[in-house]
Amino acid sequence: MSSVAPAAGGVGVLPRRKFELVLAGMPRRRAAEKRFRLYGQIAIGLGLAFLVILFASIILNGYTAFWQTHIRLDVTLDAARIDPQGNRDPEALRRADYNELIRDQLRAMFPDVSGRRDRLALYGLVSNGASFDLRDRVLANPELVGQKIALWVPADDDIDMLMKGNVDRSVPESDRRLKDNQLAWVDKLAAEGRLQQRFNADFFTRGDSRDAELAGIWGAAVGSLLTLMVTLALSFPLGVAAAVYLEEFAPRNRWTDLIEVNINNLAAVPSIVFGLLGLAVFINFFGLPRSAPLVGGLVLTLMTLPTIIIASRAALKSVPPSIREGALGIGASPMQVMIYHVVPLALPGMLTGTIIGMAQALGETAPLLMIGMVAFIADIPKGIFDPATALPVQIYLWADSPERAFVERTSAAIIVLLAFLAVMNAVAVVLRRRFERRW
Amino acid sequence: MTKATLVAAAALAAAAVGAAHAQSSRDYISIVGSSTVYPFATVVAEQFGKATKYKTPKIESTGSGGGIKLFCQGVGVQHPDITNSSRAIKSSELETCAKNGVKEVIEIKIGYDGLSIANSNAAKPASMTRKEVWLALAKEVPNPKGDGFVANPYKTWAEINPSLPNAKIEVLGPPPTSGTRDAFVELVMDEGCDQFPTVKALKKSDAKKHKAVCQTVREDGAFVEAGENDNLIVQKLAANPNAFGIFGYSFLDQNRDKVQGVAIEGVKPEFDAIASGKYPVSRPLFFYVKKAHVGVIPGLKEYVGEFVSTKAIGDEGYLSERGLIPMPAEERKKVMANAAGMTPMMAK
Amino acid sequence: MSEILEGHTVRRYDGELNTLHLLVLEMGGLVLEQCREALEALKSGDLETVRRVLTRESQVDALELKLDDNVWWVVGRRGPVARDLRVVMAFAKAVADLERIGDEAVRIAHTTLAVYDDEVRRPSRKLLRDVQTMGRLAVGMLQDAVALYDTFDLAGAESLVQRHHELDAEFQSSLRRLSTFILEDARNVGHAINAVLLVKALERIGDHARNLAEYVIYLVRGEDVRHGGAHPPQEGAGGGRGSR
Amino acid sequence: MTATQTSAVDATVAASRVKDAVNLSHIATVARDVRETVGEVRVRTPRMRCTAVNVYYGDKQAIKNVSVDVGQNEVLAMIGPSGCGKTTFLRCLNRMNDTIAGCRVTGEIVMDGEDINARRIDVVPLRARVSMVFQKPNPFPKSIWENVAFGPRIHGLAQDKTELEEIVVNSLKRAGLWDEVKDRLGDPGTGLSGGQQQRLCIARSIAVQPEVILMDEPCSALDPISTARIEELIDELREHYSICIVTHSMQQAARVSQRTAYFHLGDLIEVGDTKQIFTRPRHQLTEDYITGRFG
Secondary structure, three states: OOOOOOHHHHOOOHHHHHHHHHHHHHHHHHHHHHHHHHHHHHHHHHHHHHHHHEEEEHHHHHHHHHEEEEEEEEOOOOOOOOOOOOOOOHHHHHHHHHHHHHHHHHHHOOOOOHHHHHHHHHHHOOOOOHHHHHHHHHHHHHHHOEEEEEEEEEEEHHHHHOOOOOOOOOHHHHOOOOOHHHHHHHHHHHHHOOOOEEEOOOHHHHHOOOOOOOOOOOHHHHHHHHHHHHHHHHHHHOOOOOOOHHHHOOOOOOOHHHHHHHHHHHHHHHHHHHHHHHHHHHHHHOOOOOOHHHHHHHHHHHHHHHHHHHHHHHHHHHHHHHHHHHHHHOOOOOHHHHHHHHHHHHHHHHHHHHHHHHHHHHHHHHHHHHHHEEEEEOOOOOOOOOOOOOOHHHHHHHOOOOHHHHEEEEEEEEHHHHHHHHHHHHHHHHHHHHHHOOO | HHHHHHHHHHHHHHHHHHHHHHHHHOOOEEEEEEEOHHHHHHHHHHHHHHOOOOOOEEEEOOOOOHHHHHOOOOOOOOOOOOOEOOOOOOOOHHHHHOOOOOOOEEEEEEEEEEEEEEEEEOOOOOOHHHHHHHHHEEEEEEOOOOOEEOOOOEEEHHOOOOOOOOOEEEEEOOOOOOOOHHHHHHHHHHHOOOOOHHHHHHHHHHHHHHHHHHHHHHOOOEEOOOOOOHHHHHHHHHOOOEEEEEEEEEHHHHHOOOOOOOOOOOEOOOHHHOOOOOOOOOOEEEEEEEHHHEEOOOOOHHHHHHHOHHHHHHHOHHHHHHHOOOHHHHHHHHHHHHHHHOOOOOOO | OOOHHHHOHHHHHHHHHHHHHHHHHHHHHHHHHHHHHHHHHHHHOOOHHHHHHHHHHHHHHHHHHHHHHHHHHHHHHOOOOHHHHHHHHHHHHHHHHHHHHHHHHHHHHHHHHHHHHOOOOOOOOHHHHHHHHHHHHHHHHHHHHHHHHOOOHHHHHHHHHHHHHHHHHHHHHHHHHHHHHHHOOOHHHHHHHHHHHHHHHHHHHHHEEEEEEEEHHHHHHHOOOOHHHHHOOOOOOOOOOOOO | OHHHHHHHHHHHHHHHHHHHHHHHHHOOOOOOOOOEEEEEOOOOOEEEEEEEEEEOOEEEEEEEEEEEEEEEEOOOEEEOOOOOOHHHHHHHHOOOHHOOOOOOEEEEEEOOOOOOOOOOOHHHHHHHHEOOOOOOOOOOOHHHHHHHHHHHHHHHHOOOHHHHHHHHHHHHHOOOOOHHHHHOOOOOOHOOHHHHHHHHHHHHHHOOOOOOOEEOOOOOOOHHHHHHHHHHHHHHHHHOEEEEEOOOOOOHHHHHOOOOEEEEEEEEEEEEHHHHHHHHOOOHHHHHOOOOOOO
């Protein structure tokens, strides 16, 4: 061999020199590597920061809504006034004027208040719902008539805001919703221990109300639940069936291509279009009731179907063909292959797609607008035909309400919606785990 | 798996049949219409639902036009019983109604809504005229130095009127889809522009041009469309003392600790001033009842009764707490009689 | 090199077979040289040549070991089948035969020593004439056989197999002549025995040469023609199942 | 000796063999514009008899006029370079090609006097008779028990649980897997080693009690020891079944099969006794292929 030994591969660079070249390039490469990693970290950091800010602001704004200021009233349930017949007839008890009882008690507590305007201001300390609370309590337990009971009633939303520190006492009286005399009464009540922040159970058990202190999320939550149940019951079997047919059985021709293109396009159609479709088809043509979870579910089914079909098809595609062949090879019919092997294997993926679709549906307001689910509905829906609203719609409606107290309700409702989503995702994860462990 | 699917399908089919059945009767009142009336109607509905044995009515906020359209689609349980409106029904709409079988419609006026221009409490109280507001916000204004129209040259309020603050013109207002915007255009812009004789003259010669000049809002950043959420405008005003905002009276009323109303033609947007009609930027609010549904939908008559009761729309009624400006006692009496008798409108 | 060994996708395989082939040829050449020189020495009585034959025997042995080693490695590494299998097997068998031929050459050399060491009597020309005739025949066959490994000439191989009969006949007549010779003069017994050993060795060389030719036939045609080609019973023609 | 001479010799030999084969076989090879198959395509006791089978993928012809028998209790190995069509042909034997869009099979594949390639034949019972084992071990991601029980269950082979258990146990035993898995029948089949998985797949095939087992390179993903076990298993299974095996390993074909078929570009070039194919192939292409001279 000559004195110049060719380098490996015979490129003509001396091994020694080659190594030096590599070494010389290393700092640059390392720096580039580091930079690349840094970009990623920055991106993640930014994303996290925004998320934290969003969550923090929502939670900070909303957590106070889980407490509500209550006022303790000692109400004498004068039998002569609420049950003059003395037979505890529920109908009579129902019709009695409990408002008057509460007003009497308020007057008794502040005997020096006079004048119609001031009296009205005094009555305004307690919520409009107080008398109904009292009525419900008496109806539930007629034995109470004639007794003097201590009653915690929700305070008016303005008082609640004051107690939560959202009212600035330093601004001139004319610019405040709470006048000086009201502040004085509140201070007196507070000093007597008659004002208390209590857990706001109403928020989780009641339907919508125009009085912020009485407004609850339960109606919307039930509406969302019913709607999603309809959506799930329809879109999952339909989506999976469509996906299985398209992926496994449909012949490849112009028609199936057309269907495929259309499904993919449908996934990108703005959701309001589905609302219009739902209005035209389900309400105007089939005559289904407006504002019903059934129609909402149908419309959201239309909206989520493409998502589920696409995800399910992807899941089916990812099942190795060897499994199909294995089953076919010992004489399973195509349907048996599907049912025993392919679908169970694709199920986790299908579930993921479904949950994504459901989550999307849960957050959707636009299509519901067209079919009348964006509405003030105070009663809790009892079935899929009752008028109902949904969580995001409730948020939208509250965000638009003039009363100050609805600001925190809005954030609280968002928290509930997020919790809903978190629970759904958790369920999805659990389901997926279970199915994956089984096979 | 397949079995479950079949069961689900069967259940849904059964449900759909049940739905058709359920539709043949409806035990709650269905209300649609204006977003301005919505906050008042919902309060009445809630009160009604709690105090009576009837279900709480369902209220959709569809906008006045959308509400009337739905309302006029026909008679039957699938159609709404009541539509709220922040303006009087048009005769063309009544004709559509009649064509669809909605022959008898009861009009009920419930009070007034004041539209307020407001700025932050931190700023000095302001007073302006509708003419000045128009000059500040119109896209084209009459040429101050001669004939014709020029693109709005005013950058600060002081350029329009030296007594106004020497601050950049910045007004936050609702988008064109909003009823508040309609009212603002109708009650402020149209009125303001007609105070120029040249513009007023246009009304006769070139109605289209007149409408464009009066109603087109400038797009150079002085007017900011702040979205439908009026609470957002209030927050933005509190943060920026130089800005003015446009929203309904009820929002001003609820946020007096943050914002103050601007006096229009010297009158501040106060309850009494609006009720007495002194405050110029106010409009009447209505709802319309389908007479054919009275007696069919349970509680419809009672709901109307609740709405027109003194405890609701009276001077100290609970709706006034919510920012509704009550009618004078005379007018209210007439409305109550009208409601009690369920007297349909005469075709105009 | 021969086309019969080449054309593998794995070129190195070609090389390995060619190496084997060269070694076989080399060994063939060496063995042929041994036989020639042994005969030459017998004829001339040149003890120097005899010694050369004896010392070269170790080279033959070394070549045998080397060749066997190569064969094992090719079999182990390549798992030859079909023609390659036949080539390798033919070579492996040829090696054994060549080695035996080498042994016979050595045997001839030893006998030569015995013949010429006897100071009492010089061997008679007559006695050795038969040996020389057979020697020419056997070495000729061997030469042809070795040449076959260069050409893989099927016809040549088949004729070579036939030529074995000639050698056989010659061997038989040699034996007859030798026995006559002994009967003539009992003193010739010692030399006659040597002569018998020599012709026997030459007969063996011819046998091995025939084997070499038969391997070539097998290699080329895939047919075993040994022992008349009757064995083993041919399988195939649809009747081969169940042979495992 | 030159190449021309060599091939001339080969050709002569081949020609004479073909003549023999034609005389011996019941039906002469059907030749159109394609090559004639060298060797004996027919056997005395056929299990399946393929005649003039053509396979097309769209316009492309993948199998050209192939005729061959699969003998009773015989292992038929199919060898040939990649893309030669051996797997395609194998998949004709239980109509697995039906699952491939655009694939068309013509010709006759007779089993028990019935043309299984006829359209009217239901592939499901066919595949219960002619089952298949694949290149990559593909146990179902279920328990070992479920893997084996699947076939008998869908075909309704067992009347009750005991019978099913018997089938499963027997299949596992026959596949030589029983001792290794008897204590963990509930474990997932995918948790087994590669060789065990393939034997599980074979057990799964056996469980439907087929008559013919098709194996598509069953050992290509396995280590030598697993391969050896499978080969041994194939040899044992031959007692009860006819087996067709596609393999890329010539050694394996030589080890496990009684007859070997060599495919080349869709043609069946040569069929014959495995011993003959691997010592004295008659066709130059066969020889070149098995000695590693192309492909």
